[in-house]
Amino acid sequence: MVVVVVVASLALFALLAFGPFSIFYSNPLVTCRQAEQVPQLHFLASRRHRFPATKKGEESCLGDRPLEKDSNAITRGGNYFQSMSMASSSFSGSGNALMWFRKGLRIHDNPALECASRGVTGGGFLYPVFVIDPHYMEPDPRASSPGSSRAGLNRIRFLLESLKDLDLSLRKLGSRLLVMKGEPGEVLINCLKQWKVEKLCFEYDTDPYYQQLDMRVKDYASAARIEVFSPVSHTLFNPADIIQKNGGRPPVSYQSFLKLAGEPSWASSPLMTIFPSLPSVGDVGSSQIVEVPTLEELGYVDIEMELPPFRGGESEGLKRLRxxxxxxxxxxxxxxxKGDPSAFLRPATTTLSPYLKFGCVSSRYFYQCIQDVYTRNKKHTSPPVSLLGQLLWRDFFYTVAFGTPNFDQMRGNKICKQIPWNDNDELLTAWREAKTGYPWIDAIMTQLHKWGWMHHLARHCVACFLTRGDLFVHWEKGRDVFERLLIDSDWAINSGNWMWLSCSSFFYQYNRIxxxxxxGKKYDPNGNYIRHFLPILKDMPKEYIYEPWTAPLSVQTKAKCIIGKDYPKPMVSHDSASKDCKQKLAAAYELNKKLNGVVSEEDLKVLQRKLDATCDSVLNPVHSHSSSGAKRQRRS
DNA sequence: AGTACGTTGTCGGG
DNA sequence: CCCGACAACGTACT
Structure with missing residues (x-):
């Protein structure tokens, strides 16, 4: 299941993670004709699939090539049944195949599903499975907001909606989704045994959680002589290929990544498939199969939360893509x-990131759609800023993350600057709960809670504020909050972007705060975004809405919002806090340089003590936001 | 060793 | 809208 092992979307993080993809909501200007100008669909049956050349149960450990380069293998209008019978000649036994869904919750451009469908032989069956991990899905009463310990309610809802949509699509093809509950590895191995599966197919995944899980499952399959097919189809490129091309080390700059990556091998091959039907689902024996659960069935009762503007699923994702x-x-x-982070009625990006995260929309299909537009519009923007560039950022972070041990933490991470961040829970909590006293920051954090999505630049603002800009809190802490709350949170992209924003890696100009x-003011001088997400400030005059503590008491009274009572005073003075942060970054950089990146825990502690003594730091405000904030106000 | 460049800073001035 | 100052990082390449 989609448990991400380490709580990690910066969107920019999500970039996508920090949500890179944007789409207009319903755009009334879109006509049907325009919507059809996307690459043509092709029949699955037409393509002769080639099984991996490697031995049974062993292939795919590094991921197979997504698709064969040989476009002759792809012809239009082939005969589905013919190809099925071809496949059957090479098999004997039960002829059963199991398609294991995790991400990649889609029918289109799904090589693992194609292979599973083709792998069914004789009178065999196809078992499409999704395993719900209770740790990922069920309520955690101790969590700081509705949801499980690992996922906020918005992402859980999105996932359930995606499963429902997938189940519906499978049923239209004569199949269905077999939803089961439990520890995914255990459940799956049990299925393989019970159902006499001979072929197991699932999308290759580079996240550490899946690397570990998949190893276990593959080991079992190998011992049981079950064929495994695990294609790379979540990303444009196979991260392992790029790393290999670069001599075993991942590229650390976007530009070098672009050079290594080049054009994907499938750039002009048809990816879309239409299944006339799928092999039927066999007897499930004693396995407990459930319908896709509702939130209530998972234990989410009496929760009042407005619905975010994202419905999960392939159908909705493709609609938005078109x-x-x-x-x-x-x-x-x-x-x-150039996008406007304060736009919320109509976000400035595609908002496709949640759909890409779960694989409701294929990034490769998206890539081809964009290229298709470029062929008709010769004059277009280029990476890194272009729409295509956003997809490549996603692959960039996947590649670096895959090739970097301990990518999701500072310690033991070779590409990460060692910086003496503080571990102050009070600062972290105020930030997380949208109580910093800076309306722009608090509005963004509120949007995170309510929508599970914010614009990329909005993510930048709050990530910078928490880490190198103002609070000097460890980027891993902020990453964890994003990881849980963002619908589009993604292990590689989220940590990558947090390192970027905290000047720990990729980006180092710490003076730019x-x-x-x-x-926010330069995009939204009237503060409409703030008024929407922080209604307590809705009547604050625009002269003060970004700095309400400077409003005269009479104005505060008239706006029915007394600062310090109805809305918090700023927890730090940005002027002095950011100066302190710059000083600390400079000292930490110096230390990293001196020690050639090998900084021990003790080295960091010594530096931290030194900095605490020299900076008027925000690190010890234990008793209060207001008093330390007030103190700082006086100084400035 | 030196140079160019880097998706997305702020502020003040023209 | 564009400019330079601000203060100045690392990576990639020559």
Whole structure:
């Protein structure tokens, strides 16, 4: 199941993680004609699938090539049944195949499903399985907001909706989704045994959680002589290929990644398939099969939460993709940094990131759709800022993460600067709970709670504020909050972006700090975004809405919002806090340089003590936001 | 050793 | 809207 092992979307993190993808919501300007201008669908049956050349149960440990390069293997209008019978000649036994869904919750461009369908032989059956891990899905009463210990309610809902949609699509093809509960590895191995499965298919996954889980399952399959097919289809490229091309080390800059990556092998091959039907599902024996559960059935009762503007599933994802793509001028001129992070009625990006995260939409199909628009619009933007560039960022982070041990933490991570971040839970909690006293920051964090999604640049602002800009809290802490709450949170992209924003890796210009006051103001001078997500401030005059503590008491009274009572005072003064942060970063960089990146725990402690003495730090405000905030206010 | 470059800073001035 | 100052990092390449 989709348990991500380490709690990690910066969207920018999500970039995608920090949500890189955007789409308009319903765009009334999209016509049917435009919507159809996407690459043609092709029949699955037409393609002769080649099974991996490696031995049974061993292939795919590093992931197979996503698709054969040989486009001759792909012809239109082939005969489904013919190809099935071809496959059957090479098998004997039960002829049963199992398709294990984890991410990749889609029918289109799904090589593992194709292979599973083709792998059914004789009178065999196809078992499409999804395993719900209770740790990932069931309520944790101790969590800081509704949801499980690992996932916020918004992502759990999105996943359930995606499963429901997948089940519906499978049923239309004469199959269904077999939902089971339990520890995924255990459940799956049990299925393989009980159902006499001879072929196991699932999408290859680079996340450490799956690396470990899949190893276990593959070991069992190998011992039981079950054939395993595990294609790379979540990303554009196989991260292992890129790392190999670079002499075994992942590229650490986007530009070098681009050079190594080049064009994907399948760039002009048809990826879309239509299944006329799927092999039927066999007897499930004593296995406990459930319908896709509702939130209530999982134990989420009496929770009042407004619905975020994202419905999960392949159907909705493809609809949004077509809407986004149909606006060709928008696609061709897309420049990520020019988007407006305060736009919420109509976000400035595709908002496809949640769909890419769960694989409801294929990133490869998205890639081809964009290229298709580019062929008709010769003048278009380029990576890193273009729409295509956003997809490549996603692959960039997947590649670096896959090739970097301990990528999701500072310690033991070779590409991560060792910095003496503080471990102050009070600062972290105020940030997480949208109580920093900076309306721009608190509005963004509120959007995170309510929607499970914010614009990429909004993610930048709050990540910078928590780490190198103001609070100097460890980036891993903020990453964990994003990881749980973002619908699109993604292990590689989220940690990558947090390192980026905290100047721990990839980006190092620590003097460039987002102002929690001016940055939002330049996009949204009236503060509409703040008024929407922080209704307590809705009547604050625009002159004060970004800095309500500067409003005269009479104005606060009239706006029915007394600062310090109805809305918090700023927890730190940005001017002095950011100066302290810069000083600390400079000292930490110096130490890293001196020790050539090999900084011990003790070295960091010594530096921290030294910095605490020299900086008027925000690290010890134990008794209060207001008093330390007030103190700082006086100094400035 | 030196140079160019790097998806998305802020502020003040023209 | 664009400019430079601010203060100055690392990576990649020559």
């Amino acid at each position: 809407e986004a793509i149909s606006n060709e001028k928008w696609v061709a001129t897309f420049e990520k940094p 987002y102002s929690p006051i001016s940055f």
